[in-house]
Amino acid sequence: MLKLYYTPGTCAIASYIALQEAGAAYTVERIDFKTGQQTRPEYLAINPKGRVPSLVTERGVLTETPAMLAYIAQSFPQARLAPLDDPFAFAQVQAFNSYLCSTVHVAHAHKGRGYRWASEESSFADMKRMIPKSVGASFALIERNMLKGPWVMGEVYTVCDAYLFTLAQWLEGDSVDLSTLPRVIDHRKRMSERPAVRKVMDEQKS
Amino acid sequence: MLKLYYTPGTCAIASYIALQEAGAAYTVERIDFKTGQQTRPEYLAINPKGRVPSLVTERGVLTETPAMLAYIAQSFPQARLAPLDDPFAFAQVQAFNSYLCSTVHVAHAHKGRGYRWASEESSFADMKRMIPKSVGASFALIERNMLKGPWVMGEVYTVCDAYLFTLAQWLEGDSVDLSTLPRVIDHRKRMSERPAVRKVMDEQKS
Numbered sequence: 052m053l054k055l056y057y058t059p060g061t062c063a064i065a066s067y068i069a070l071q072e073a074g075a076a077y078t079v080e081r082i083d084f085k086t087g088q089q090t091r092p093e094y095l096a097i098n099p100k101g102r103v104p105s106l107v108t109e110r111g112v113l114t115e116t117p118a119m120l121a122y123i124a125q126s127f128p129q130a131r132l133a134p135l136d137d138p139f140a141f142a143q144v145q146a147f148n149s150y151l152c153s154t155v156h157v158a159h160a161h162k163g164r165g166y167r168w169a170s171e172e173s174s175f176a177d178m179k180r181m182i183p184k185s186v187g188a189s190f191a192l193i194e195r196n197m198l199k200g201p202w203v204m205g206e207v208y209t210v211c212d213a214y215l216f217t218l219a220q221w222l223e224g225d226s227v228d229l230s231t232l233p234r235v236i237d238h239r240k241r242m243s244e245r246p247a248v249r250k251v252m253d254e255q256k257s
Numbered sequence: 258m259l260k261l262y263y264t265p266g267t268c269a270i271a272s273y274i275a276l277q278e279a280g281a282a283y284t285v286e287r288i289d290f291k292t293g294q295q296t297r298p299e300y301l302a303i304n305p306k307g308r309v310p311s312l313v314t315e316r317g318v319l320t321e322t323p324a325m326l327a328y329i330a331q332s333f334p335q336a337r338l339a340p341l342d343d344p345f346a347f348a349q350v351q352a353f354n355s356y357l358c359s360t361v362h363v364a365h366a367h368k369g370r371g372y373r374w375a376s377e378e379s380s381f382a383d384m385k386r387m388i389p390k391s392v393g394a395s396f397a398l399i400e401r402n403m404l405k406g407p408w409v410m411g412e413v414y415t416v417c418d419a420y421l422f423t424l425a426q427w428l429e430g431d432s433v434d435l436s437t438l439p440r441v442i443d444h445r446k447r448m449s450e451r452p453a454v455r456k457v458m459d460e461q462k463s
Contacts, residue, residue: 099402100356110345115359117323118351125344138331139316145324145351150306153321153359161374168367169387174380181375196305 053077054107056097058084059255060220062156063104066119067255068213071247073127079254117148120210132210140204147203147211155193155218158185159225183226190222194232201241216242259283260313262303264290265461266426268362269310272325273461274419277453279333285460323354326416338416346410353409353417361399361424364391365431389432396428400438407447422448 055070057063057079070077082088082103090101098105098114106113106122113119121144124133134140160167162182165175193215197203203211219239222229229236242248261276263269263285276283288294288309296307304311304320312319312328319325327350330339340346366373368388371381399421403409409417425445428435435442448454 099398108345111349113345113348113352115352115355117355118348121351122344122348125347138328139314139319141331142319142324142328143317145327146319146321149321149323149355149358152355153363157359157363158374168364168374168391169380169383171379171383173377174375174383177375177377177380185374192305 055079056082056094056103056105056107057255058082058089058103061103062116062152062214062217064220064251064255065116065210065214065217066104066106066123067251068217068248069120069123069132069210071251072208072213072245073123073130073132075123075127115152116214117145117152120148120214121145124210131207134204134207134209144204144209144211147197148214150189150193150197151214151218155186155189158182158189159218159221161185162225183228186221186225187227187231190219190227190232190235194235198234198238200234200238203238212238212242213248215239216248261285262288262300262309262311262313263461264288264295264309267309268322268358268420268423270426270457270461271322271416271420271423272310272312272329273457274423274454275326275329275338275416277457278414278419278451279329279336279338281329281333321358322420323351323358326354326420327351330416337413340410340413340415350410350415350417353403354420356395356399356403357420357424361392361395364388364395365424365427367391368431389434392427392431393433393437396425396433396438396441400441404440404444406440407444409444418444418448419454421445422454 053075055066055077057067058081067079082094088094089103095101097112100114104116104119106119113122121133125135128135133144161178165178199205202208203215216239219235259281261272261283263273264287273285288300294300295309301307303318306320310322310325312325319328331341334341339350367384371384405411408414409421422445425441
């Protein structure tokens with residue numbers, strides 16, 4: 052039985068949705084950022100990075116969303132969540148997920164986690180001012196060059212869709228101009244109507 | 258025939274080494290950052306992100322180092338550069354590469370690319386001051402928790418080794434205290450003695 056450690060509103064929701072879409076047998080446990088649960092010894096023993104998500108498997112713990120999404124797709128091949136038998140198409144899935152992880156998520160993280168890369172209050176304020184532009188630019192590339200439509204990879208739904216949907220939840224909070232991203236917003240709406248997504252979104256709010 | 262666009266000293270060297278280790282048939286072309294070649298229309302037509310690496314295949318262009326490394330490993334299975342038949346072990350490889358991409362490389366990027374996330378000179382200076390600490394902390398986790406030894410994944414050499422070696426080239430420039438990273442430095446030395454690595458390092462200097 053897989054176990055996902057997650058926090059509502061974080062990138063961990065991508066793996067939560069993927070597990071649900073995969074028809075996996077899994078449990079979830081919430082990590083409360085408000086009380087700093089992610090940095091307590093009990094959680095650091097599971098994930099020394101002190102972050103979510105973590106996925107506990109019978110072989111050990113996995114971290115990093117792109118790795119977990121590929122693992123879920125490979126572990127439940129009947130769910131067809133990635134083109135597993137085509138290295139080029141699989142690499143396109145992975146390139147998309149890597150971009151979300153290392154560019155889109157990183158841009159967003161400068162709103163509240165500036166202390167990872169700087170130490171002055173003035174720098175944090177500067178980073179916050181940049182958020183609509185930096186996050187907006189990272190989504191603009193998706194809008195223009197990466198989202199094939201109707202799903203990220205075209206006609207076939209993949210783990211990329213769960214990940215994009217998850218990070219697109221942050222757009223309003225990041226004050227990105229949604230009118231510049233009609234295809235991303237349309238994708239987000241279509242995703243929100245999927246039963247697996249509705250179930251996860253309802254559960255994280257409960 | 259694969260074609261790699263790269264720039265000496267960048268993360269693109271990881272894919273260069275992986276292609277060489279794989280015994281792939283490939284060519285390389287340098288992109289000159291000093292003249293801004295990565296943002297010219299000819300290169301943006303290949304990679305609209307305006308970054309290296311890009312890998313041109315007969316099916317299209319791939320970007321993002323973790324995706325490219327997995328693609329190279331899957332395309333040349335006889336080179337055994339990743340545990341392709343074991344989803345959990347493959348996910349461990351991917352988690353390591355994702356961490357290098359989204360945490361280690363991102364920490365380093367704040368030295369010279371602060372304009373991605375801020376706009377004030379004072380913020381850039383603040384970010385630069387943080388580099389030894391932020392890059393050092395990201396390597397400390399590798400030293401302590403991730404590098405199994407002798408190779409990243411233990412007894413078997415994988416694409417993770419090429420990627421770690423590539424980013425470990427930046428340690429001195431980032432003023433990280435090398436004495437805190439004996440296992441990373443030992444790994445770097447061992448890597449530098451591999452024929453494929455020597456060939457790539459010589460070629461990028463020529």
